[in-house]
Structures are given as structure tokens and as C-alpha cells.
Amino acid sequence: MRLILVGPPGAGKGTQAPKIKEKYGIAHLATGDMLRSQVARQTELGKEAKKIMDQGNLVSDEIVVGMIKDELLNNPECKNGFILDGFPRTVVQAEKLDALLAEMKLELNTVVELQVDDELLVRRITGRLVHPASGRSYHVEFNPPKVPMTDDVTGEPLVQRSDDNADALRKRLVNYHEQTAPVVDYYKGKNKWSPIAAAQAPEKVWEQIEAALKKVE
């Protein structure tokens, strides 16, 4: 199974991806998580990316395409397939991905679009808590950890992402509508589109994703 998971900030990409990963035994490649790992390790790339991410803007196509290419070519977990979470986010990234997959003689099964109206996203984003090392996310109200501020799996502390504030979120939403919505149209045109009504409880969203993926297995 090879799929793209696309949707605005807070749509639930990071919440649903681990379920898909577990069901199909495939890799979960999230460019946002990869960039945050560079920021945490204070690499040169991380220092540069942090400024851009904290403003809610997009990191250059060149950097993210390079990261994904490296994973697809070298990560053994990708052998069975992969979920691309947060990539491609521009039409240029989508075209570069197509070229790479063609070279590798691989085809995408589908593009799962998580559809949620902007108004709902503000609450989801401002209440989110994350476990930095794994990328697992929780919500103070909608998906609380068993122990407050603590990751269920490792017992390590949870934090708020530095781009989860009202200003950065506004910019992320504008960028989504301007730059990423055309990516959805791009794949609709290629007949690879599975829309999901994602303004529902996580279990309801998962049921729809499972059904949509069954059709394209």
C-alpha cells in the first residue's frame, strides 16, 4: 500500500497514520516530524527550518523532496509501502514525487484527503500535545493521555509544538489553501482521490479510511 495523507493542519494526519501503518505494516514518512527532529538535534538544516516553521511557512521544495527521496530509496520499512504525511504540499513537490516513483517503477494506490472546515481546526491545534521523539499526538480534551502531560507509551513528558499558536496557524491555513489544495486537484485529475469526512470522532474517521483503502488495495 502506497498512499498520501493530505489535509489542513489539525485534520488528523498524525492521528490516523499510525493506524494505517499498523494495519498494512508500512512506513510512516512525515516531513513535519523529520524537520522537527532536525530542529531538536540543532543541525544547520534544523536551525534554518525552525524559523520558517515557527512562522507557519513552507520549507523549500528542494529540502523536503531530498528528505523523502532519501527515505524512499534507503529506508527498509518502505519495502512494503508507505504513508506520506504532509508531503507533497506543493504541485512542484507532487511532480517531483511522480518522477521519483516512476524511476522506482512504483505507483501510488491513492491520495486520502482528510476534509475539515477551518473553524474546527483552531480548537484541535491549540489543545494538541505531542511526544516529540515519536510524533504521537494527544488532545487535552478530545484525546487526553492517561496521565496528564505524559506519553502513554514511554511515560516521557508531552509538549506543545512551537507552531501551534494562533498567528502561525493562520498562516499555515492560508498556505494550505493556496499551495496544498491544488495538490489535491492534481491527484483528482489522475483519478487517485479518496475524500474522507474528517470532522468526526477519530474512530469514525478511521472506519472511513479503512473502507477507502480496501477499495484500492
Ligand code: AP5
Ligand atoms: P506538519 O507537521 O506536517 O504540520 P501540519 O500539516 O500543519 O499538520 P499537523 O501536524 O498540525 O496536523 P495533523 O493533521 O497531523 O493533526 P493531528 O493528527 O496531530 O508540518 C509542520 C511544518 O513543517 C509546516 O508548517 C512547514 O513549515 C514544514 N513542512 C512540513 N512538510 C513540508 C513540506 N512537504 N513542504 C514544505 N514544508 C513542510 O491532530 C491535531 C489535534 O487534533 C491533536 O491534538 C489530535 O489529538 C486532535 N484530533 C485528531 N483527530 C481528531 C478528531 N477526529 N476529533 C477530535 N480531535 C482530533
Ligand code: ZN
Ligand atoms: Zn501532523
